[in-house]
Amino acid sequence: MSVPQGRRSSTFTRLLRHGFTDPSGAERLLDAEALSAVRSDPLLLDALGATADPDLALLGLVRLVEAQPDPTARRELLDTLITAKPLRDRLLGVLGASEALADHLARHSGDWRALVTYEPSDLHPGVEEFERGLADATDPVSLRVSYRRCLLSLAARDVCGTTDIVETAAELADLATATLRAALAMARAAAPADAALCRLAVIAMGKCGGHELNYVSDVDVIFVGEAVEGADEGKAVQAATRLASHMMRICSETTVEGTIWPVDANLRPEGRNGPLVRTLSSHLAYYQRWAKTWEFQALLKARPVAGDPELGQAYVDAVSPMVWQVAERENFVPDVQKMRKRVVDNIPVGEVERELKLGPGGLRDVEFAVQLLQLVHGRSDASLRSGTTLVALAALADGGYVGRVDAVQLDDAYRFLRTLEHRIQLYKLRRTHLIPEDEADLRRIGRSMGMRTEPITDLNRAWKRHTSVVRRLHEKLFYRPLLDAVAQLAPGEIRLSTEAARERLVALGYADPGAALRHLEALSSGVSRKAAIQRTLLPVLLGWFADSADPDAGLLNFRKVSDALGKTPWYLRLLRDEGAAAENLARVLSAGRLAPDLLMRAPEAVALLGDAQGLQPRPHAQLEQEVLAAVGRADGGEQAVVAARGVRRRELFRTCAADIIASYGTEDTPAVADQGALVDQVGGAVSDLTAATLAGTLRAVVRDGWGDTLPTRFAVIAMGRFGGHELGYGSDADVLFVHEPREGVPDQEAAEAANKVVAEMRRLLALPSADPPLLIDADLRPEGKSGPLVRTLKSYEAYYRRWSLVWESQALLRAQYVAGDEDLGGAFIELIDPLRYPAEGLGDDAVREIRRLKARMESERLPRGADPTLHTKLGRGGLSDVEWTVQLLQLQHGWAEPGLRTTRTREALAAACAAGLIPAEDAAILDEAWVLATRVRNAVMLVRGRAGDTFPSDGRELGAVGRYLGYDPGHVGDMLDDYRRTTRRARAVVEDRFYQ
Template sequence: MTPGRRSSTFTRLLRHGFTDPSAAERLLDSAELAPVRDDPVLLEALGATADPDLALHGLVRLLEAQHGPTAHRELLDTLIAAKPLRDRLLGVLGASAALADHLARHPSDWQALVTYEPRDLHRGVAEFERGLAEATDPVSLRVAYRRCLLSIAARDVCGTIDVADTAAELADLATATLRAALALASEAAPQDAAACRLAVIAMGKCGGRELNYVSDVDVIFVAEAAAEGTDESKALAAATRLASHLMRICSETTVEGSIWPVDANLRPEGRNGPLVRTLSSHLAYYQRWAKTWEFQALLKARPVAGDATLGQAYIDALDPLVWQAAERENFVPDVQKMRRRVVENIPAAEIERELKLGPGGLRDVEFAVQLLQLVHGRTDASLRSGTTLHALQALAAGGYVGREDAARLDEAYRFLRSMEHRIQLCRLRRTHLVPEAEADQRRLGRSLGLRADPAAELIREWKRHTGVVRRLHEKLFYRPLLDAVAQLAPGEARLSPEAARERLVALGYADPAAALRHLEALASGVTRKAAIQRTLLPVLLGWFADSADPDAGLLNFRKVSDALGKTPWYLRLLRDEGAAAENLARVLSAGRLAPDLLMRAPEAVALLGQGDGTGPGGGGLEPRDRGQLEQEIMAAVGRAENAAQGVTAARGVRRRELFRTAAADIVGSYGTETSPAEADQGALVDRVGAAVSDLTAATLAGTLRAVVRDGWGDTLPTRFAIIGMGRFGGHELGYGSDADVLFVHEPQDGVDEQEAAAAANKVVAEMRRLLQLPSADPPLLIDADLRPEGKSGPLVRTLKSYEAYYRRWSLVWESQALLRAEPVAGDAELARRFTELADPLRYPRGGLGDDAVREIRRLKARMESERLPRGADPKLHTKLGPGGLSDVEWTVQLIQLRHGHRVPGLRTTRTREALAAAREAGLLSEEDTAVLDEAWVLATRVRNAVMLVRGRAGDTFPTEPRELAAVGRYLGYGAGHAGDMLDAYRRTARRARTVVEELFYADGA
């Protein structure tokens, strides 16, 4: 071939969509294609496929596999002469490497495509039963199944049938296959077949006639004795053997692979229940024990194989129970909770690619439709369909769903199902993840008719449709109420640039010119984003104005919108879910910390709109407990390739959860239009302290696991535990607190002590390094200065070393520090023994002697004089000032040291719990307890507020007016009342100092 010719062919191949023209040229020059090498029809047809390179390669393999020149010529002649065959065959070869493999193994099966013309509509299960009729064993059944699948795929990729018809044909092929498998099982065990009547009930997508190319086929088995008087237990045993054999025939892997798994776990009691039950046993279970989700699953029940009369009797018996399910207590919350649980179980690394279960995915449509069916199908039989799209059409026809909404959901669902089909068709593997490789995205996009820029168009269309589903799912499923716009005066429901400045001035924006620039950037233009924001902004501006810094709120909203504006769900979330927009407005205008955390991962804004936060996993703003946090972090660490990746994942969870905690704190402190501010200030403090402490403990546990796993493969030569100290041990951490800890280890049996110590020190060093690496996530500083000998002492000690030190050298301040010691991570047994070691020191038998009391007082006085920052107003210093945190905590700790040995309630690391225990034991009066508690709570609230407002920790009130006003707003003071806030703090601290002087410094104390 001349260079010019090659260049021309190369260019033509590129133009026809080949990505490897050089390889394609070589294949076109092969002996197999010699007779049609220059045929333009072939090249045109290849270029029309999803993957021309794959199609050409598959064609050459098929031609090579033909048995002799006659068969080879017949295929080529038919391919060139018959356009329907050409389109079907090349279409399949370009879309499915797995079916190309099948054709290479069974080269005559291409002829199955000749019999299917566009006018030949699918006639039902009988057609596929004929296609499987010659199968005499599991292997031949698999071959026949693939041959039938080939015909479905051909009609699918050529557009002869749409996605709904494809799903129905796949379900009908599954029905025929189950019947064939049952026939094979019955032939193998004729006595069992004669002893029982067995019906196979299809569930899930097979039952709904909307099956995927590769999917578990969900079934339920019901059986009866073949004749009256036959022993029921023997009949059930026979039916169970038949059912088990049927499942093996379909599921087991042979030389021809498997068909699909048959899953019977939707049966009563799931995998723990009997595989086969009688009809009366099924009915009794559903009448007494079934959960809401089990009735939802029965929506798709359909008899498909075995005894048809028994199968229909099953449906007739259970159908009334399905339509009574909506009358069950907590029905709708149960269904919603189940959907949330499904989403929460998606691995974090996959959720953005999850086509089926992710937000805006197929399951959102199906759950919404099923909920509405169950609610309204009680009285409207037209809604009783197991097929999602049929049910959606019925809901629209009945007026239960708007026709436009139904049409958009229908379109989105069809597109997403088409994506799912084509993803699975390629390799005939069960997956619902959108591929990451550009080549796979390109093939997928082309298979759906996207040709200009297939990969980019695919992702764009996918995101558009998931956005539609997300918005409409929330609208249909949760029935949100968003009527803030309706509360505005006439003329204010839409914002025009001309009216903006006047409104901004009236709302109290300090820099209306800058605010107007932000508004113009947000609301100008003709994009859908701008249109949505023009709807939202009038309401948001009012919420921002209700804060101490509306300018910051608007600026932060612009930053979030710039970061998320191209994400379909973001603005729809704010527009369509009642509380999300207001919560976001409160959070963005309350200070720097929460917006900074949000900017580092803007997708966390979704937390502001997830229901009421009471569901499993702590959706929305409800703090997640330590077990949930550890589970997520440990799972992420387990997926990581090394310690750095694992700790990065843990820090990402920490950042998200810090935002969740901060947002909940802000919303609880400010209140919303529908929920007043939290009246119990102590509850807010406890919630933040517990949430941040649990999060810190989970982060340390995950970091420890990552470091040990990376360095030692979970075989660390020494037992290792982390003990929380200070506010960490007391579950009282603030947003910017370091993690005060002690490290303790104990060599494993037979391990040299030096080797164990070196390993323990290496673990600590690596943990500290990884948790402080510069990144988008806030660092977590580990402070071990409360260890024996302070900064001069070893960073890690053995338990024996701690015991020896405390026995010989321990000072009173160390006993005081141990009052806060609580295990937080690592070896639980070692930590327990450390606690046992600490107890006699922190709760000394007989209490403290006079010398020890004097030493504590001396240390307290020195700390106040040496550590109070120069120039700071002592009366407004929340930690070291009179009546501040130090005063209250040292007073409580002195009581614990003196009386903890005889008052069990004082043996707690938590300040407020110890205060309450001292009151109950008669060591404090009700009045003194209330004064100290109020002061401690207020000082802690101020510290939290300063961190939220300024984005950095501080022990004094800000001096900048806006920041001071923001702290006041957080504490419940309106505009112009910052002075009242300071006066109230001084009063509270002064009263507390009076109590402290009586209890801590008085000679008789």
């Protein structure tokens, strides 16, 4: 029948508008005799346009109509198609999404009637409904036909949105269960003698066991057989093996109606090399002695589905405790992680980016992450023991083991990826997990998932987005350091009774288990999400606290921080999820007083512990810029100093935390071996922070007193350890102040302004504060305490030219500009260089004077009663010994050796060695002693929260210093012996190099 050109043009346009890609071909199909009764019905075209592939749906409809056996059947189909919208949507939806199911309908033209029923009971059928659907199957061929008929209804519900992906996957698993039961019944009917000898249970594994099966997937099973009462066990197992083999063939073999799916029993003990059927006791013997970690992971989804239900349940009940104990195996977490990596490594290179299931960011990443978390935490939390991925993920989120946002994103991504997988497989009912490359395939899939405007572009964009989310969250959850630590705990350590917990705390070294129990109760009681996360963290944290010299203090400090940040949503999430944050916090909180005290005053600084870069010291320029900005926003000098102190507090914590973590090491990162580099990092960071704080204070004073411009140029010169970039946590800031009147400003006015600046800076920095003090010490200025606090450049020049003593030249070796007018600071440094690096070096009288001063200092300044072998500053082989020796070399040879012209002790010592002024062995001895003494001073401040030049007398404090220095508990005697030995060797070098 020909169609007028006008009608053709109108139809052609309508077909394009309804999503047909071949409107000419569609017109020919609509003109076919088979559709003569319905071709003009607009409802048909609208319904076709709503399908994933209108061209495919129309072709399938024509084939189905033409396959009807007689005109009456054809008329029934077409009438129902037009009058019953549910049938129209379901039938055309299937035909537009699945060429394979269209083929089935063309072969079995009456099966379309399976889609007519649309009752509530039909929406979510279970195993019993599917068993009724398969009841008429008597052989493998008819079983396949019945299976496809059931699959037809299931797919219709899926593509029409009546069921979501979770329900669809569960229905597929239930259909597989019914099919396995039908196949086993056929096998038993074919061999009644075998059936009479044995009990046989079929255990579903993998996706079938987890109620999350695909359209086309192997159905993984394990067989358990037992002899009936009175039967020989060996013969019974043989009989069960024949039944199992027959059942597998019924499902797996190809017939004229194709295949159903392969039944795969390779997850059984010993895999394909092991017997197909084992008794329950044989299974248990294997799992107890030989099974690998991955086999227990697989058993997480085990579920009895066919055969003897009591035997199947007995199997699951027997293996379940083993599943939830597997996390206690040595290296369990790393083994699972390595297994996942091997899977990715085995993907062909050309398929990695298209691999939906096994590739990075694919379905397996979600499943492995969820399973790993289940196996670690499910030992003590039975709510996590589900074989279904999304159910388990929801339970992990409810229990606080996974963040809510992370869980929602992972759930969304998994649903999308599983839906995508289903749509790919549904087309030809072939097992594949590769994203197709053909545009027609991508268009059909995109439209089937509701993407109608730009289906290919939108599909690719959504796929990449979800894959990226999965990849990120998989890395975050699957490689979470806390997991390995939790896995290493015995089950009893995760959930303890009060008495057992007390005993455990005593065993871990807690001195006051009663107080510790009260802290634990306060942190973890209740049903809140916060308490649930704390219950996950605390067992591990208790062990890390116990690795310190004062576990009680660590736990108390943790409670204080948790109370301070209790309502902050990111805090516990950070500890649970981010890198080594939890272990880092445990180390910091149990290492002494200074870092916890700083953290209590700036608890948000916990965030620094979750990022390796967060513990890196910030450059001086950044620190100064932040301090100046904070000062600029403050009202008045006092508020400005408060703001500057806030920055200093956080940055001091950053430095302390990095120092402690590097000194203690973590389970993933060993302690830093280069102690000298660590000392340099701390000294540089604290010195830069002090310089930035002084710059901010100076800015505030000038702004409040004079606005933008001070009447005189003003600079701060660092001296001593400050100038040497060697400040410790409790060091004072030795400084000199220099000023130069601006043009046209009287000297008196300039001097008054400069003195006011110094006085106000000292006042502001001395205001009471709970932070570590920052004291300005100007006693190294000309004339000492009796001289003016600030001088002009000319005054310094006059003094040094006429009155300077050799010790002042020595002190100026550490002088460095740090704040204020940079040009003026540079001019001061240029002025003093000839003094500190005198031409031709020192004369004999000057050398003798330096030696005399050093000997006098040793005899007069060492505190009364102090042990000279343990005093880090003035004691034998301590800081003073090393520094004076190095500084003498600088004064003698600095004029000739540029490398000696540095304010830093270790740099100068290395330069002297390189220049041949001191043997390498002697230089190494001095360097080791200087680094050790500096670390002891830093340790004392970290542990006690106040500065000290000798080892603490309190046993716990002494033990904490030992842990910081790398000594195991109980070895403080070794620490003191090593210190004495190291400094004794250094003193010998000093005697030889300084006093000879």
